[in-house]
Amino acid sequence: xxxxxxxxxxxxxxxxxxxxxxxxxxxxxxxxxxxxxxxxxxxxxxxxxxxxxxxxxxxxxxxxxxxxxxxxxxxxxxxxxxxxxxxxxxxxxxxxxxxxxxxxxxxxxxxxxxxxxxxxxxxxxxxxxxxxxxxxxxxxxxxxxxxxxxxxxxxxxxxxxxxxxxxxxxxxxxxxxxxxxxxxxxxxxxxxxxxxxxxxxxxxxxxxxxxxxxxxxxxxxxxxxxxxxxxxxxxxxxxxxxxxxxxxxxxxxxxxxxxxxxxxxxxxxxxxxxxxxxxxxxxxxxxxxxxxxxxxxxxxxxxxxxxxxxxxxxxxxxxxxxxxxxxxxxxxxxxxxxxxxxxxxxxxxxxxxxxxxxxxxxxxxxxxxxxxxxxxxxxxxxxxxxxxxxxxxxxxxxxxxxxxxxxxxxxxxxxxxxxxxxxxxxxxxxxxxxxxxxxxxxxxxxxxxxxxxxxxxxxxxxxxxxxxxxxxxxxxxxxxxxxxxxxxxxxxxxxxxxxxxxxxxxxxx
Amino acid sequence: xxxxxxxxxxxxxxxxxxxxxxxxxxxxxxxxxxxxxxxxxxxxxxxxxxxxxxxxxxxxxxxxxxxxxxxxxxxxxxxxxxxxxxxxxxxxxxxxxxxxxxxxxxxxxxxxxxxxxxxxxxxxxxxxxxxxxxxxxxxxxxxxxxxxxxxxxxxxxxxxxxxxxxxxxxxxxxxxxxxxxxxxxxxxxxxxxxxxxxxxxxxxxxxxxxxxxxxxxxxxxxxxxxxxxxxxxxxxxxxxxxxxxxxxxxxxxxxxxxxxxxxxx
Numbered sequence: 001x002x003x004x005x006x007x008x009x010x011x012x013x014x015x016x017x018x019x020x021x022x023x024x025x026x027x028x029x030x031x032x033x034x035x036x037x038x039x040x041x042x043x044x045x046x047x048x049x050x051x052x053x054x055x056x057x058x059x060x061x062x063x064x065x066x067x068x069x070x071x072x073x074x075x076x077x078x079x080x081x082x083x084x085x086x087x088x089x090x091x092x093x094x095x096x097x098x099x100x101x102x103x104x105x106x107x108x109x110x111x112x113x114x115x116x117x118x119x120x121x122x123x124x125x126x127x128x129x130x131x132x133x134x135x136x137x138x139x140x141x142x143x144x145x146x147x148x149x150x151x152x153x154x155x156x157x158x159x160x161x162x163x164x165x166x167x168x169x170x171x172x173x174x175x176x177x178x179x180x181x182x183x184x185x186x187x188x189x190x191x192x193x194x195x196x197x198x199x200x201x202x203x204x205x206x207x208x209x210x211x212x213x214x215x216x217x218x219x220x221x222x223x224x225x226x227x228x229x230x231x232x233x234x235x236x237x238x239x240x241x242x243x244x245x246x247x248x249x250x251x252x253x254x255x256x257x258x259x260x261x262x263x264x265x266x267x268x269x270x271x272x273x274x275x276x277x278x279x280x281x282x283x284x285x286x287x288x289x290x291x292x293x294x295x296x297x298x299x300x301x302x303x304x305x306x307x308x309x310x311x312x313x314x315x316x317x318x319x320x321x322x323x324x325x326x327x328x329x330x331x332x333x334x335x336x337x338x339x340x341x342x343x344x345x346x347x348x349x350x351x352x353x354x355x356x357x358x359x360x361x362x363x364x365x366x367x368x369x370x371x372x373x374x375x376x377x378x379x380x381x382x383x384x385x386x387x388x389x390x391x392x393x394x395x396x397x398x399x400x401x402x403x404x405x406x407x408x409x410x411x412x413x414x415x416x417x418x419x420x421x422x423x424x425x426x427x428x429x430x431x432x433x434x435x436x437x438x439x440x441x442x443x444x445x446x447x448x449x450x451x452x453x454x455x456x457x458x459x460x461x462x463x464x465x466x467x468x469x470x471x472x473x474x475x476x477x478x479x480x481x482x483x484x485x486x487x488x489x490x491x492x493x494x495x496x497x498x499x500x501x502x503x504x505x506x507x508x509x
Numbered sequence: 510x511x512x513x514x515x516x517x518x519x520x521x522x523x524x525x526x527x528x529x530x531x532x533x534x535x536x537x538x539x540x541x542x543x544x545x546x547x548x549x550x551x552x553x554x555x556x557x558x559x560x561x562x563x564x565x566x567x568x569x570x571x572x573x574x575x576x577x578x579x580x581x582x583x584x585x586x587x588x589x590x591x592x593x594x595x596x597x598x599x600x601x602x603x604x605x606x607x608x609x610x611x612x613x614x615x616x617x618x619x620x621x622x623x624x625x626x627x628x629x630x631x632x633x634x635x636x637x638x639x640x641x642x643x644x645x646x647x648x649x650x651x652x653x654x655x656x657x658x659x660x661x662x663x664x665x666x667x668x669x670x671x672x673x674x675x676x677x678x679x680x681x682x683x684x685x686x687x688x689x690x691x692x693x694x695x696x697x698x699x700x701x702x703x704x705x706x707x708x709x710x711x712x713x714x715x716x717x718x719x720x721x722x723x724x725x726x727x728x729x730x731x732x733x734x735x736x737x738x739x740x741x742x743x744x745x746x747x748x749x750x751x752x753x754x755x756x757x758x759x760x761x762x763x764x765x766x767x768x769x770x771x772x773x774x
Contacts, residue, residue: 297528300618
């Protein structure tokens with residue numbers, strides 16, 4: 001589980017979602033809190049201005065009772081913690097909490113501190129300077145706003161108790177409001193965000209999991225399965241799921257790779273088969289030649305020293321004849337085993353073909369077989385062993401002729417230059433013969449495989465294959481029973497280190 | 510103590526030595542045997558031989574090397590190669606190096622006797638008239654060496670081929686060959702249109718003594734004509750072996766390369 005791609009992806013996306021939403025929420029909540037507090041500040045300021053203006057008249061008239069009543073009414077409203085007015089000396093003059101009246105506030109306390117920071121009270125303050133947020137003992141947050149009550153002409157000129165004109169600030173209105181609402185609002189926002197985060201993580205993970213499973217998981221497990229099957233040696237297995245994405249591409253590449261592997265494998269098997277058979281043939285032939293010599297010399301000696309015993313003579317003649325036959329078989333074996341490395345010179349392929357045709361032409365015309373040539377002119381000369389190519393043509397022509405029955409038929413040969421990735425010569429030899437049955441097509445290049453009984457050695461196509469391999473070429477065969485066979489040979493023009501690949505197209509069909 | 514033998518057989522396979530002795534001794538030949546070239550060379554120092562019959566593939570020193578040594582030290586002794594490992598190229602090569610002829614395994618009574626008799630006869634003939642070159646000068650003093658089409662290419666010492674202007678090549682044997690085989694009883698010609706490779710049997714000559722002589726194809730190619738006249742007029746091959754005495758006419762398929770294996774005279 002820990003090592004699965006989907007798990008890793010989901011983990012990564014989860015971490016990413018959490019981080020993004022956390023950063024986003026942090027700033028959002030912060031801004032929201034500030035906006036809320038600002039709003040509270042404004043309303044607190046408004047309230048404090050309202051109190052100031054509504055008490056102003058009563059203060060001028062020095063009707064203290066009325067001021068007390070207003071302060072009490074407002075002070076007892078919900079959300080308002082305290083409403084106090086204290087004079088310049090810090091003595092609380094009005095407050096809904098009657099016990100507080102007459103007590104002094106510490107000038108160093110937070111409400112006063114802003115103005116009295118340098119013992120010399122400031123007189124003009126902005127709203128933010130006048131507000132403060134503080135925590136009370138119960139843990140909840142409060143917002144306090146002070147509002148200086150300035151000396152006005154109507155105050156100083158009042159008859160009651162006339163403040164001095166030089167006094168600029170007469171006292172301070174201190175309103176404290178609870179921030180519980182704001183706190184509650186922020187908390188609920190935070191909860192919503194956390195909930196939203198969780199929901200997004202789950203949704204994204206689920207979508208990712210399904211997507212990964214569908215887009216990556218299934219093709220990958222198919223690939224893994226295919227790899228394991230191929231690893232066990234079944235090179236014919238192909239992946240069937242093909243999408244147009246990278247994994248589909250990988251699948252196609254995998255199929256191509258296994259196909260190439262299968263071809264290379266076939267070629268190696270064929271090469272090894274030929275090579276080991278060659279060695280075996282050479283070894284056997286070498287060893288058998290000496291005893292054969294013994295049999296042949298002694299039997300021919302006997303034959304020459306017999307006294308007209310006709311019956312024995314005939315018997316010994318059988319020994320001689322069959323020993324000679326063994327000798328011929330050994331010779332053929334050795335010819336096959338002796339696949340000498342090609343002696344390459346620049347050759348004119350059309351010329352070689354014409355020479356080969358001239359050699360077999362008599363045999364072909366006797367059997368009513370016509371040869372059609374379709375040769376591209378001015379083909380480039382390329383390096384090859386002329387004798388071996390000659391041998392290929394002779395073998396293929398004779399094979400084609402043997403496939404055609406006594407009614408006669410046609411052999412067509414085309415040679416042309418093909419340019420694909422590299423340039424190569426393409427030779428096609430096709431006949432209107434009996435064709436090769438499906439089940440035999442993989443064996444035709446095997447040494448000693450023959451359908452001609454005693455007439456054939458079963459080495460013709462094995463030799464062709466060997467020669468083409470030594471020229472780094474390829475040979476493929478397509479055949480239909482009753483219609484004919486086409487051998488296609490590709491010979492590279494440039495010499496390079498590739499190897500022959502045998503393809504049997506109609507096996508794959 | 511020095512002995513005189515007709516034949517020295519060098520062969521690492523006992524059955525082959527036995528076979529050779531089985532055939533040669535009743536014919537009146539004396540045969541000495543060794544298993545390798547080293548002891549053969551010791552024997553050659555010690556004894557006198559008319560002919561060497563050697564396997565091509567021998568332990569340590571090969572038959573080819575032996576040809577060079579014998580050519581140098583005992584140029585009068587003809588060497589017949591027994592080619593077991595049927596590498597025709599090496600057999601053909603041995604002829605160029607100076608072997609008298611080769612005989613591929615498995616060989617029969619008539620083949621072995623044919624080639625051995627011919628070699629022994631050669632030793633005798635040599636005593637009177639000598640080399641091929643000399644013989645050729647005597648027979649055809651009008652020969653112009655610069656005319657290429659008139660050149661004779663020899664496979665070994667006795668099988669020649671002559672290229673005609675029409676692209677065919679005639680094949681025959683020289684007079685020494687004719688002189689050494691004796692009375693011709695029958696000639697087995699190849700069939701027309703048969704394709705024969707260099708070094709493979711092209712024709713077989715059977716003599717009245719029931720010996721068989723193989724004419725190896727000096728070139729690969731297709732047989733187009735046989736000179737049946739030779740068979741009818743036995744003397745033709747004797748007297749006119751280089752002209753009308755040709756045996757087979759063929760179209761060579763791999764002329765340029767194969768000419769390198771032949772000796773130009």
